[in-house]
Amino acid sequence: MNNASTTKVSTEWLCNSNEAVEIQLHQSNYKDRFSPNFTYPIFGKHEQIYGYKNLKIKLYYASGSLSTYFNVSFDQKITEITPVAQPDDVIGKIKEFIPKDFTTNYDTFLNIVESDSLNFRPMGEKIDEYYTRRNDNGDDTVYEIYKTNFNTPKFKEFHRRLQIFALFYIEGASYIDEDDEKWEIALLFEKKNTSGTHIYNLVGYCTMYAYFYCDRGKITSVEKSLPQNSTLSHDIRMRISQFLILPPYQSQGHGNKLYQSLYQSFLANSLIKEITVEDPNEPFQDLRDKNDLRYLIDSKLLENIQLPVDKQAVENTRHKCRLNKRQMARCLEIYLLRKLNKTNEKSYKNYRLHVKERLFRHNEDALNQLSREERLQKLEETYRDVEDDYQRILLLL
Structure with a gap:
């Protein structure tokens, strides 16, 4: 078989593992159906499965107990066409990641769903x-x-x-x-x-x-x-x-x-x-920022903190709200930006210097390898990105 034919056969028998997996949460009279965002821990970094046509991997769960139905189906397997080809062991790969107490009988699963809805x-x-x-x-x-x-x-x-x-x-x-x-x-x-x-x-x-x-x-x-x-x-x-x-x-x-x-x-x-x-990924960091800020604002813990910042007052507040130092600094900077009057040139300059001082400390080794002009330019660029991100967070409040 020439290379073109080999490529065609290989592609023809490949499918995206995220699309092949179907997840359902079953209630007694209702079910939600959705697909995973990631399957690379199971099927590898390319998230592809080889050797099947119209492959469906069903993982259905009772919506409370998570009792599981597991089934794999397909229209055709490559061994039917090319006996020497080795399709991926889909069942074996999934079994490595789920407990053994699943059922492969759909009627049995529906009975479990009905029972669990009453007893779980x-x-x-x-x-x-x-x-x-x-x-x-x-x-x-x-x-x-x-x-x-x-x-x-x-x-x-x-x-x-x-x-x-x-x-x-x-x-x-x-x-x-x-x-x-x-x-x-x-x-x-x-x-x-x-x-x-x-x-x-x-x-x-x-x-x-x-x-x-x-x-x-x-x-x-x-x-x-x-x-x-x-x-x-x-x-x-x-x-x-x-x-x-x-x-x-x-x-x-x-x-x-x-x-x-x-x-x-x-x-x-x-x-x-x-x-x-x-x-934390970006969606969770947004959720965290939003809720930590709401707590700090509602509890008035930051009410008396202003520029130039009293570091001991900030540390005392941090101990009260239990945030780590990085998150406390981030929330304080967003809070100060919220209160900031940008038309006051002195106040805005003091705010920028406060944020840039932290950015410099955080990136000191890398920045010290640059010339003074390059360092100032890089700090300004980073500051602009940070302020834009803070403005985005403030819109979530």
Whole structure:
């Protein structure tokens, strides 16, 4: 076979793995259908599957318990045409990432969905709830937030079904260690009242990890996790790791509600001295900025801070709101920009110098390799980008 023919056959038998995977959340009388954003952890960086025509990979979940139906179908397999060709082992690859308690019988799955809708209840401790108006009748829908960990009965089994959603929707995500007791997980459920029966549907979740906290202004130390047998009696740096609202519930304010609830629970815990986030993507950083700023403004913690900034006053405020230094500096700069009168040339200059001083410290090694003129130009360009981004954040408030 010539190269042109080989290329044609190869392309003909390739499909995009994101498009091949179909996810459904099944309620007793309703289902949501959607596709993953990422499948490279399962099928490789090119997110392609070889050897099938019209391939469909079905991962259906009971919307509360996440009991799973798994099925793979296709119109044609390349071995029917070219026996020596080796198609990708789709079933084997998926099985590496889901627990063994799935069913391949659709009728059995529907029976499980019906049963779970009546019997499933969230695990862990309920820490908050909120209401939204969702339908034309004006009926309130209740949403409940539960905090749990891997010692909670039945949670490990639930989490093994849940964790693949992190791979599908959080770039760079990986599975967390269920044997590490320092993980905490918050689960957000929709609570529906159907004919007097409460039915729970998973909306989203957040994983968090408790690290030792040490004041880096006093002690130079790498971040260390708490000992395995610790009773969490030490000061804690709480790190948000994975934060996800499932696609059917996105852009409805649930991410804000979950973040606000967790933030208040952190503030209520005197052992938690600082709140950090692991490698936030832009949408989550926006959510974080917006909610941290709202809290700081509503609580009037920044009311008396103005340029030139009293660094000790800022540090005292930071300890009260538990933000890490980078996030505190970012929120303060956005807040000062919000108050700034740009027509006052002196005030605007002082603000620019304040921001540029931080930018220089953050990029000092790279900037010192430039000439003075190049350094000033680079700082000005970076400052403009930062101010534009801050203006964008202010529009979200």
